Amino acid sequence: MISEQLQFQIQAYLDGSLLGAELEAFQKQLATNEALRQEVELFREMDDLLGETDVIDFKKTIGEVLQANQSDAKSTEPAKTTATIRQLNAQPNSRRKFLSIAAGIALVGLVGTVLFLNNNKGVSAESLYSANMSFPDELAGGSGLRSTNDSDTLAGKTQALKIAWATANEAYQSQQFETALAAINQIEQLDTEFESEIQGNLLFKKGLILLKLNRMEAAIAAFEAVKDGAYIPNAQWKRALVLLKIDVNQAKIALGEIASTSQHPEQKQAAIILQQLN
Amino acid sequence: MSANNKYLNGIKQNDHKIINEIYQQFFPAIRNFVERNSGKTEDAQDVFQDALLSIFRRLKDNNLEIQHTFNTYFFTVCKNLWYKKTKKADFNVTSIEVVPLSDKEDGLITDAITKSDKYTLFTSKLAQLGKDCQKVLNLYFTKTSFKEIAATMNYASEEYARRRKYLCKNELVKLVKADVRHKELAL
Numbered sequence: 001m002i003s004e005q006l007q008f009q010i011q012a013y014l015d016g017s018l019l020g021a022e023l024e025a026f027q028k029q030l031a032t033n034e035a036l037r038q039e040v041e042l043f044r045e046m047d048d049l050l051g052e053t054d055v056i057d058f059k060k061t062i063g064e065v066l067q068a069n070q071s072d073a074k075s076t077e078p079a080k081t082t083a084t085i086r087q088l089n090a091q092p093n094s095r096r097k098f099l100s101i102a103a104g105i106a107l108v109g110l111v112g113t114v115l116f117l118n119n120n121k122g123v124s125a126e127s128l129y130s131a132n133m134s135f136p137d138e139l140a141g142g143s144g145l146r147s148t149n150d151s152d153t154l155a156g157k158t159q160a161l162k163i164a165w166a167t168a169n170e171a172y173q174s175q176q177f178e179t180a181l182a183a184i185n186q187i188e189q190l191d192t193e194f195e196s197e198i199q200g201n202l203l204f205k206k207g208l209i210l211l212k213l214n215r216m217e218a219a220i221a222a223f224e225a226v227k228d229g230a231y232i233p234n235a236q237w238k239r240a241l242v243l244l245k246i247d248v249n250q251a252k253i254a255l256g257e258i259a260s261t262s263q264h265p266e267q268k269q270a271a272i273i274l275q276q277l278n
Numbered sequence: 279m280s281a282n283n284k285y286l287n288g289i290k291q292n293d294h295k296i297i298n299e300i301y302q303q304f305f306p307a308i309r310n311f312v313e314r315n316s317g318k319t320e321d322a323q324d325v326f327q328d329a330l331l332s333i334f335r336r337l338k339d340n341n342l343e344i345q346h347t348f349n350t351y352f353f354t355v356c357k358n359l360w361y362k363k364t365k366k367a368d369f370n371v372t373s374i375e376v377v378p379l380s381d382k383e384d385g386l387i388t389d390a391i392t393k394s395d396k397y398t399l400f401t402s403k404l405a406q407l408g409k410d411c412q413k414v415l416n417l418y419f420t421k422t423s424f425k426e427i428a429a430t431m432n433y434a435s436e437e438y439a440r441r442r443k444y445l446c447k448n449e450l451v452k453l454v455k456a457d458v459r460h461k462e463l464a465l
Contacts, residue, residue, distance in 0.1 A: 007448045017440070042451060049397045050404070050419040058292050058334050062327045065298045069305070127456040130449075134408040137442070173438070 002039045010036075010043050125244040125251065128273050133241050135212070139169045139180070139205045161190050168205070177212045184209060200231035207238060216246050237266045244273075252277060285348045289330060290337040297330070304349065308356045315360060325363070329355045332390030354379055358387055396463055403453040411446035418443050 002010075012018040013026055029036055168183035184206045207222035220242055226235035236258055243251035255277075258270035288296020309322035317325075329352060336342035344351045358379060379387070404412060410431070417427045428439035454460055 004448055007451065008444050011444045011447055015440075042454070043447070045396065046400055046447075046450070046454075047419065049393060050400055050415075051421065052397075053420060054292070054338070055331070055334065055397075058289075059327070059331065061292050061294050061297055062330055065294065065301050066323050066327070068298070069301055124456075127453075130452060130456060131406045137410060 002035065006036070007039070007043075010040050013040070014044055014047065125248045125277065128276060129241055129244040132269065132273065133211075133238075135208055137173070139165070139172045139208075161187060164190065168209075172209065172212075175212075177209050181206070181209045181213065200226045200235075204231045204235050204238075207235065211238075211242065216242055220246075233264055233266070236264075237270075240270065248277065282344055282348045285352075286333075286337060286342070286344070289334055292334075300330070300352075301326070304352055307353065311353075311357065312360055316364065317360065321360070321363070325356050325359045328359050328391055328394055331394055332359075332387050335390050335393070336386060355387055358384060359391060362388065362391060392463060395459070399454060399457060399459045399463065400450075403450055403457065406453055407446060407449055410442075411449060414439070414443050415446050415450065418447075 009018060009022070009026055013023070018026055030040065164183050164187045168180045168187065171177070171179035171183060184202065187202055188206070203222050203226045207219045207226075210216075210219035210222055220239055223235040223239040223242070226232055236254070240251055240254035240258060243254055252274060255270040255274050258264050258266055259274055261267060264270070285296060285300055287293075288300070305322070305326055308326055309319055312322040312325060313319070332355060333342065333352075404415060407415070414427060414431060417430060422430070424436045424439045424443070427433070427443065428436050431439065431442070433439045433442065
């Protein structure tokens with residue numbers, strides 16, 4: 001399996017920013033590692049195909065022509081159906097023939113439904129997690145400090161909180177998640193007197209960082225601890241997605257709750273995932 | 279200008295009028311052929327699109343020579359495409375003249391279909407990424423520099439833009455590999 005770090009190197013290699021000793025070492029690996037060569041080919045092919053703007057434009061033109069002429073295709077169907085029915089009615093023993101044709105169509109429909117269902121079940125919970133989980137680019141939070149008390153002590157604490165949020169944010173953006181977590185924990189200790197809305201934001205962000213560190217149970221605990229209204233829907237959603245990775249039955253329960261909560265921003269998506277799981 | 283040249287130039291230049299003319303001239307016969315061989319109108323549309331795309335790619339690479347009329351060639355390409363899609367050996371051949379294709383020609387058509395299928399897979403997975411990732415990658419794929427990506431996305435630096443692109447691309451590759459089509463297309 002190709003590591004994430006090696007995938008970064010592949011991309012640097014392809015965009016020409018891998019240089020010197022690093023480039024040499026990578027090329028040596030390429031010469032002897034078939035899996036790596038295949039991975040490079042996949043990355044390259046993606047760049048090539050998704051960058052073919054002329055092909056994309058051409059496909060668009062074909063699509064427009066097909067769409068504009070679609071009524072032409074549809075207008076012939078009713079005539080064909082009518083002709084078929086007329087033919088059937090004109091023949092001797094047409095009723096028996098009609099029934100046997102109808103039975104045949106029903107059987108084909110049944111087989112088709114079974115095949116369709118078989119092909120569409122078994123979407124893995126893992127792939128549903130990957131497809132639906134997303135992370136913010138940064139941790140917004142320091143601006144949420146709302147204390148209006150101007151005392152020296154509080155000003156000092158406010159400043160300490162701002163620094164801790166900035167540290168958490170920079171560490172998060174640089175993928176240094178242990179450092180980000182340490183800064184968040186510091187905020188948690190400092191932030192005992194502020195509004196609960198800060199607490200919800202803090203715990204939600206903590207959950208995200210814990211996910212980045214692959215600490216699933218701890219992440220779930222953080223999301224479950226979110227009590228303030230504004231962050232609850234997001235926390236519920238993330239919790240449900242994480243459960244896809246560790247306990248699919250619990251995930252289904254969590255998704256079911258979201259799918260049955262009107263006004264929940266992820267109500268529709270939760271229903272879609274449940275359908276794909278079943 | 280011969281009909282061959284008219285159609286081939288029209289395809290190469292992505293001329294909407296010519297593509298429409300090709301549709302009007304040839305699609306009914308293609309649809310008839312596909313429907314008589316276990317397909318539906320939608321399948322005929324796919325075949326029509328894939329045939330045109332394979333010709334477009336070949337013209338782009340200056341890798342196309344037609345020995346017969348465009349009519350005959352185009353219909354032969356469509357027939358071969360439908361054959362590959364259904365893997366049937368025994369067809370109910372229509373009255374339209376069909377000439378066999380060389381192995382090389384056949385191989386080139388197969389390549390064109392595979393590219394088309396890969397493109398469909400990649401774009402479907404790209405659409406599953408977060409909006410920011412989609413935007414970053416679309417900018418990258420259209421050859422936007424990292425400096426411009428940083429400016430467009432309001433990132434602090436070019437280096438950060440590069441890193442975001444790397445992360446998003448890794449995510450895209452992960453989604454592609456998790457799809458069953460990845461193995462089928464021998465990616």
